[in-house]
Structure formats: C-alpha cells, structure tokens
Amino acid sequence: MTDPTSRIDRYELMSTLSPAEFADYLAAETELEQQLFDAATDFARQSAFDKAEDVLEHAITLNRTLRSIAERELARQDLTDARYRRWLSDTRDDSSGIIYLLQGQLYRNRADERLLAGEVSDACAVLAKASRCYQDLIAAALPQHEFATLASDLLQTKIEFLRAAVALRRGKYEVAREGFHQAKVTGTYLLEQLAGCTGARLSVSVKELQREFAGQQRHTHVMLKYADFFFRIQSGDFEYAIGCAHDTVSLYEALLQSALSDKLAKDEQDLREMELEYFRGWLAWAKAEYAVTNEEWDDCVSFVNRARQNWFRSGDLAMRHALRGVMSPQVETANTEMLLQSTLRRCRSERRLNEQLEQLRDENRKLGNIYLAGGNMSHETGNINVPGQVTGNIIGGKKNKATTERISGKNVQMAELRDLAEQLAELRDASAAGARTDQEKAAVEEIDLAEQDARRGDEKGARRHLAAAGKWALALAEKLSLPVAEAAIKASIGA
Numbered sequence: 001m002t003d004p005t006s007r008i009d010r011y012e013l014m015s016t017l018s019p020a021e022f023a024d025y026l027a028a029e030t031e032l033e034q035q036l037f038d039a040a041t042d043f044a045r046q047s048a049f050d051k052a053e054d055v056l057e058h059a060i061t062l063n064r065t066l067r068s069i070a071e072r073e074l075a076r077q078d079l080t081d082a083r084y085r086r087w088l089s090d091t092r093d094d095s096s097g098i099i100y101l102l103q104g105q106l107y108r109n110r111a112d113e114r115l116l117a118g119e120v121s122d123a124c125a126v127l128a129k130a131s132r133c134y135q136d137l138i139a140a141a142l143p144q145h146e147f148a149t150l151a152s153d154l155l156q157t158k159i160e161f162l163r164a165a166v167a168l169r170r171g172k173y174e175v176a177r178e179g180f181h182q183a184k185v186t187g188t189y190l191l192e193q194l195a196g197c198t199g200a201r202l203s204v205s206v207k208e209l210q211r212e213f214a215g216q217q218r219h220t221h222v223m224l225k226y227a228d229f230f231f232r233i234q235s236g237d238f239e240y241a242i243g244c245a246h247d248t249v250s251l252y253e254a255l256l257q258s259a260l261s262d263k264l265a266k267d268e269q270d271l272r273e274m275e276l277e278y279f280r281g282w283l284a285w286a287k288a289e290y291a292v293t294n295e296e297w298d299d300c301v302s303f304v305n306r307a308r309q310n311w312f313r314s315g316d317l318a319m320r321h322a323l324r325g326v327m328s329p330q331v332e333t334a335n336t337e338m339l340l341q342s343t344l345r346r347c348r349s350e351r352r353l354n355e356q357l358e359q360l361r362d363e364n365r366k367l368g369n370i371y372l373a374g375g376n377m378s379h380e381t382g383n384i385n386v387p388g389q390v391t392g393n394i395i396g397g398k399k400n401k402a403t404t405e406r407i408s409g410k411n412v413q414m415a416e417l418r419d420l421a422e423q424l425a426e427l428r429d430a431s432a433a434g435a436r437t438d439q440e441k442a443a444v445e446e447i448d449l450a451e452q453d454a455r456r457g458d459e460k461g462a463r464r465h466l467a468a469a470g471k472w473a474l475a476l477a478e479k480l481s482l483p484v485a486e487a488a489i490k491a492s493i494g495a
Helices: 004-013 019-045 049-074 082-116 120-139 145-169 173-194 203-235 238-261 266-293 297-323 333-365 410-434 438-456 459-479 483-493
Strands: 370-373 376-379 382-385 389-394 398-402
Touching: 004 019, 004 049, 019 049, 019 082, 019 203, 049 082, 082 120, 082 145, 082 203, 120 145, 145 173, 145 203, 173 203, 203 238, 203 266, 238 266, 266 297, 266 333, 297 333, 333 410, 410 438, 410 459, 410 483, 438 459, 459 483
Parallel strands: none
Antiparallel strands: 370 389, 376 382, 389 398
C-alpha cells in the first residue's frame, strides 16, 4: 500500500469520488490522522509543545478538507446511491466532531505548558477554552457527544484540582483537602465511564484521555495526603502529620517510577524528582519538630540537616529548569531555611530551659529532705513550682508550706536575661544586614547595647535601649520568630 500522504493528495485533487475511491481516501486520511495524533502526543510528553501544536493543526486541516469533500459529494445531483449518501453524511459529521476534539487537545496542551511554567490561573483559563470545544461538540449533537461530555467533565475535575492546589499554597488547608477529595471521587467515576466509550475514529482519543487522567488521579491522591499533612500540622497533631507525610512520599515515589516506566521526557522526570525532594523535606522537618517535643535534641538537628539537603536538591532542580526556560522556580529556599532556623532556635531554647530546670531541681534536692505533695517550696536563692502544695523540712528544720504560680528568683531571672541576650544577638545581626536609613542604623546600635546590658544582668539598661530601638526592631523580631526579644521590646515600648 502506498504512503497515505500521497494517496490523500491524489484524491483531494479529483473532482468527484466513487464509493471505492472515497473509501480508500477515508482509510488513508484516518491512517495519517492517527500518525499525527500519536506524534503530537509524543511531542507534548517531551514538552515540545510548539511541535505538538503544528502537528495538531495539520490534523485539523486534514479533517476540514475531508469534511469539505464529503459535503461536495453530497451536493452532487447525479448521486442517487442512498447508502453512499448516508456514509458521506456520517463522515462529514465525524470529521466535524474530530475537529472539535483536536481543538480541545490543542488547548489542553497549552494548559500543560502554562502549568509547567507555574502559571496556574492561566492554565485554568485555557482548560476552560478546551472544555468549551467539547461543549460546542455536544451542542451540535455530533457522534462523539458522549465522549465529549466525559472529556469536558474531566477537565472541570482538573480545574477543581488546580484550585485546590492554589488554596493549599495560600494556607487554606481544609479547603484544599475538600477540593482534592472531590476531584478524586469525581475523577474515579468519570474514568470508569470513559472505559466504555466507543465510536468512530475515537480509540486514540479515548486512550490518551485515559492515560492523562489516570496520572491525574494518582497525583490527586498524593496532594490529598499532602494537604492533610499541613492540616494536621496546623492543629498541632505532629504524630499524625508525620504519617501523612510518609504516605505522600511513598505515593509520589510510585508516581516517579511510573514516569520512568512510561519513558516520559527527562524534563518531566526531573520535575517529579524536584517535587519528591520537596515532599521529603517536609517529612524531615516534621520529624525535627516532633523530636523537640520528645526532647530528642540531637535527632532534631539531624532531621533539620536532612530537610535542608532535600530542599536544596529540590531548589537546585527548579533553578536548572528555570535557566533552561522549561519552568519557573517553585521552591523558595530562603523561606524554608528561615523555617529550619526557627526549629533549631526552638530546639536550643527548649534544651537550655530543660537543662536549667534540671539544675534547679538538683540544687533544691541538695537543700534538705523535702517531701512534695504538690505545690511550691522556697529557699534563699528562689522558688520552684510543682502542682498543688509543698510541705517539708527546709534549712533550719522549720516546716514550711507555700503556693505560687511561676518560677521566680535571681537564678531564673539571670537565665531569662541570657535567653534575651541570645535572641538580641540574632536580632542585631539580622537588623544590621537590613538597616537602610539613619534611624534604622541607630536602632541597630540600641539593640547591640541592649544585648550587652542583658549579658551583664542589667535588666533596666536593656529595657531602656530596647525602648529606644522602637517599633522597627519589634517588627523584625516578630518576622524572625524571636519570642523573648519580641516580648521584651513590647514591654519596653508599652506595645
């Protein structure tokens, strides 16, 4: 059999076609159309969207010509073969439907290109255009209307998925969870319906839509777990959140293996590797926070380092893609590093507090035989709180009984000033790097003097300098999550 292109060219130049000639023309056109669709699919999967669009436009032109020839033959006065006329009419309608489907595919490819660039809003707008192509096909009552209905509904599901992703990025975790769950349920139902969809020249379109949205469903499952992770973090349930993060990583590892087995483009594989490293970073960070809660200080530092490595690799892959013009960078390493530093500060602060409390307990145990039934005890150096009341023999053999609501005393005051000095040192370094005006530079000097006074134990002097540092220093302390420094500045300026 000859090349379909040469056969098509020959038949398109003929003024009329017999049923046998039309049959061969349609067979050649269908063969070439499938080749073009396969080529466009391969180009799109390799992120060569311009080439994919050119091929799809060629397929659209072929179908317009086929439709025109069918209409020409139907208009012939000498055509009396009723069976041939029905065949021409069906072919004309099939070609009109195929044109709508190809236009819809063209818009879907454009949406994928926008998504790869990180432009979610633009992608949703382009997907809406694709959906309108399918709606126009349905309104025209063309043979592919059942398939077009499912394709349009699947696109709406994808738009819901993207809106949930935007909500997740904005910190609306419950909204994101609901959106991903709805997309997952609806997508599963529509894919089941799509499996039974048949029709003229539809097999390739059905197969491609099934492949695309089966992958979409797997991704939706991943993102549902990811949204649940942040929702649990927000509610303080770190143990459950870590389980969600484990599931997210496991599911996405399977998704990456699917990309490798499907022989997706290297860019697509790298993109999934980038996202996987990002998810692994969140898992490690959650473990670091949980380690602080369990007073596992060294484990916290280890998990922080692991998260930093994961996020660095993710950011590195994103930057490579951006430099090649494949996509916009998605990972902001400055923000993740600030989060890790906050975790480390909490770890150091909790560890110091834990050590100071242990020291206080040791000192008080040495003072004498004390029987605790709950409450507080006092001695020359300060007081210590336990729930309820304390009775016992304290220096001199006198029996004492006392209650209080807080740890107090000179030793605790000095510990608080040491904590303040540590955080003021961090605040001074950060403010020095960001000071621009003379007023801001003067505030940096006041923070430095306040730190020196805090280290000497001069609380009044520290407060005086913090009052002079003012609201600019307070805003910076809040941004850097330095709670001791923030509280001290507020108290000093009366905020």
